[in-house]
Amino acid sequence: MRRVVTGLGPDGRSQIVSDGPAPQSVVLERLGGATFETLWQVTTPPESASAGGEPAIPLFRFPPGLAGFFRSVIPPDSLVDRSDMNAIYEEMRRKLPDLIPLVDPGRGPGMHKHATIDFVVVVSGRVRLVLEDGEADLEAGDTVVQRGTWHAWRNPWDEPCVIAGAILAAVG
Numbered sequence: 001m002r003r004v005v006t007g008l009g010p011d012g013r014s015q016i017v018s019d020g021p022a023p024q025s026v027v028l029e030r031l032g033g034a035t036f037e038t039l040w041q042v043t044t045p046p047e048s049a050s051a052g053g054e055p056a057i058p059l060f061r062f063p064p065g066l067a068g069f070f071r072s073v074i075p076p077d078s079l080v081d082r083s084d085m086n087a088i089y090e091e092m093r094r095k096l097p098d099l100i101p102l103v104d105p106g107r108g109p110g111m112h113k114h115a116t117i118d119f120v121v122v123v124s125g126r127v128r129l130v131l132e133d134g135e136a137d138l139e140a141g142d143t144v145v146q147r148g149t150w151h152a153w154r155n156p157w158d159e160p161c162v163i164a165g166a167i168l169a170a171v172g
Contacts, residue, residue, distance in 0.1 A: 001021060001022050001025075001037060001071060002019070002020070002021065003018070003019075003020065003021065003022050003023075003039050004016055004018070004019050005017050005018040005019075005040070007050060008050065022037035022038070022039055022071065023038070023039070023054045023055055024037060024038040024039075024054075024055040024058075024059060025037045026059060026095045026096055027095075028088075028091055028092065028095060028096070029091065030080075030081070030084075030087055030088045030091045031075070031080050031088060031091075032075035032076065032077075032078075032079030032080040033073070033075050033079065033160075034072070034073065034074060034075055035071075035072060035073040036059050036060075036070070036072050036096065037070060037071045037072070038055040038059055038068050038069070038070050039055075039068075039069045039070060039071060040052055040053070040054075040055070040068065040069040041053065041054075041055045041056060041057060041066060041067070041068045041069075042066075042067050042068075043065050043066060043067070044065050044066065044067045044168060044169075046067075052067075055068065058096075058097075058098050059096055059098065059099070060096055060098040060099040060102060060114070061098040062114050062115060062116050062167065062169040063169060064115075064169050064170065064171045065169065065171065066169045067166060067167065067168045067169065068166070068167045069164075069165075069166050069167075070164065070165060070166075070167060071123075071162065071163070071164045072153075072162070072163050072164075073160050073161070073162050074125075074127050074153050074154075074155045074160065074161040074162075074163065075155060075160050076155050076156070076157060076158055076159065076160065077154060077155055077156050078158070082109065085105070099112070102114050104150070107132065107150055108130065108152060109152060109154075110130075110152035110153065110154070111130070111132075111150050111151065111152045112150070112151070112152065113148060113149060113150045113151065114148065115148055115169065115170040116146075116148060116167045116168060116169050116170060117145065117146070117147055117148065117167075117168045117170065118144070118145070118146035118165055118166070118167050118168075119143070119144075119145060119165050119166045119168075120143065120144040120145075120146060120163050120164070120165035121141070121142070121143045121144075121163065121164055121165060122138045122139060122140050122141065122142045122143075122161065122162075122163055123140060123162040123163060123164050124140050124159075124160075124161065124162045125139075125140065125155070125157065125159045125160055125161030125162060126138065126139045126140075126155070126157050126159075126161055127153050127154070127155050127161040127163065128153070128154040128155065128156060129144060129146075129151060129152075129153065130151065130152040130153070130154055131149060131150065131151055132149075132150050144165075148170065
């Protein structure tokens with residue numbers, strides 16, 4: 001994925017200050033190639049429109065007063081081999097250790113929650129948002145305001161789904 005960041009040059013004129021891949025990216029092979037990328041982080045409220053920068057805090061760590069811009073690829077469920085959940089959790093522990101405390105397998109596959117408000121848009125494909133009491137099938141252009149509740153993302157269709165959004169960590 002390409003990320004373009006704008007800013008001001010020494011002469012005060014707008015310019016591209018960075019053009020390249022996501023600075024923080026993790027792929028979980030055991031979850032069918034699920035991909036998580038943090039594209040930008042900033043404290044809230046930002047002190048200016050030019051605030052923030054490269055992600056300094058690992059994926060899935062949400063200290064109060066932090067906001068982040070992210071992208072995730074959710075592969076089709078058919079690519080996920082759930083026969084060895086221990087291997088899946090071991091890969092998650094190695095690559096995304098801050099995700100493990102947020103997950104509750106007793107609530108269902110992939111169920112997790114964090115103290116954030118997430119503004120999510122489905123960029124391509126389709127995905128199912130699973131909650132404790134209900135679910136919604138979403139497609140490209142649909143949006144979700146996820147308000148710190150237990151949820152999981154499932155993809156029972158054939159094509160991968162790409163979601164992107166902003167995460168705002170709650171203060172209390």
